[in-house]
Amino acid sequence: MQLEQIVTNLREEGFRITPQRIAIVDYVLSTEEHPSAEQIHNVIKKKYPMVSLSTVYKTLDLLRQKQLVKQIEIGGEARFDGHTDEHINLICMKCGKIEDVDEDLKEIQVRAARKSKYQIVKSSFELFGYCSACKTHS
Amino acid sequence: MQLEQIVTNLREEGFRITPQRIAIVDYVLSTEEHPSAEQIHNVIKKKYPMVSLSTVYKTLDLLRQKQLVKQIEIGGEARFDGHTDEHINLICMKCGKIEDVDEDLKEIQVRAARKSKYQIVKSSFELFGYCSACKTHS
DNA sequence: TCTCCTAATAGGAAGTATTCCTATTTAAGA
DNA sequence: TCTTAAATAGGAATACTTCCTATTAGGAGA
Helix, strand or coil: CCHHHHHHHHHHCCCCCCHHHHHHHHHHHHCCCCCEHHHHHHHHHHHCCCCCHHHHHHHHHHHHHCCCCEEEEECCEEEEECCCCCCEEEEECCCCCEEEECCCCHHHHHHHHHHCCCEEEEEEEEEEEECHHHHCCC | CCHHHHHHHHHHCCCCCCHHHHHHHHHHHHCCCCCEHHHHHHHHHHHCCCCCHHHHHHHHHHHHHCCCCEEEEECCEEEEECCCCCCEEEEECCCCCEEEECCCCHHHHHHHHHHCCCEEEEEEEEEEEECHHHHCCC
8 A cells, every 4th residue: 555545544534644653654664674663763763863662663553453564573572564465474583584475375274264263363474494695604 | 202201312412300390391291271481480380389480481492492392472472382393373362372273384385485595494373363262252 | 329510590680672651742623 | 823632752661581690409420
């Protein structure tokens, strides 16, 4: 979704559009970096030095509720991803780099749901290993 | 693997066998609860009131290195699972209950590995939703 | 069985990521 | 422009985990 469309939607839902929110949405949706809250904070600070980390967390929470970002937990830290369609995250255990892999997970979810009595809402599939840069130096 | 076999293996590798370690290994490998470190600590304390939480963490770390337990992170907290074969974890978003679902993940891993340049070491697949007890009261 | 060495432990302090609290600021409708 | 409540900044509080160190105890060898 485009930034302008998201801003319009949020405004129509009664949320206020602040420069901080625009900057955070803009960054998270455009990067491939899967940044942590602190990384996002560092990027936003370059433009708005006064922005607080708590605002970053609060905005990310809003975006997650609106399903505009996905959140995964790696090593006790949350990482954020603007790609909200279900996919696999490939995580480098050395440098922490995360890459997306599009792969159909519906079929496997349906099978798991059938075997259990759970009503499934969302999924998280992570593959851990070494990226092409790190696997040669391990 | 049986407790006695694990104890023998650890001893042969030069690790000391303490009552604390036996109790922790015994509990984690026999429960279906996917307990957190604190839950494990609470259980072990009933038998050994002096056992410290840091010992629990340290032992769990050893077991993870020896690949005798799997560790997953849910809501910023680590949960431990004695079932080390690859499987899907079904997590109830209301009560936190975790269930295992055996499902073949090799094929999907192979496809993901082929699409990327990562050397894959391990995987973590979580499905979030509501267990049978919680889905009716949501 | 006794002794010795050092791995392991208990207990608490420190570290790290996140959430909470509140006075102040500000978006945006009237 | 004025008003008002949502959002923010900044820091305190919390939660989980790791680190630190004096003390304890497993177990190899005498």
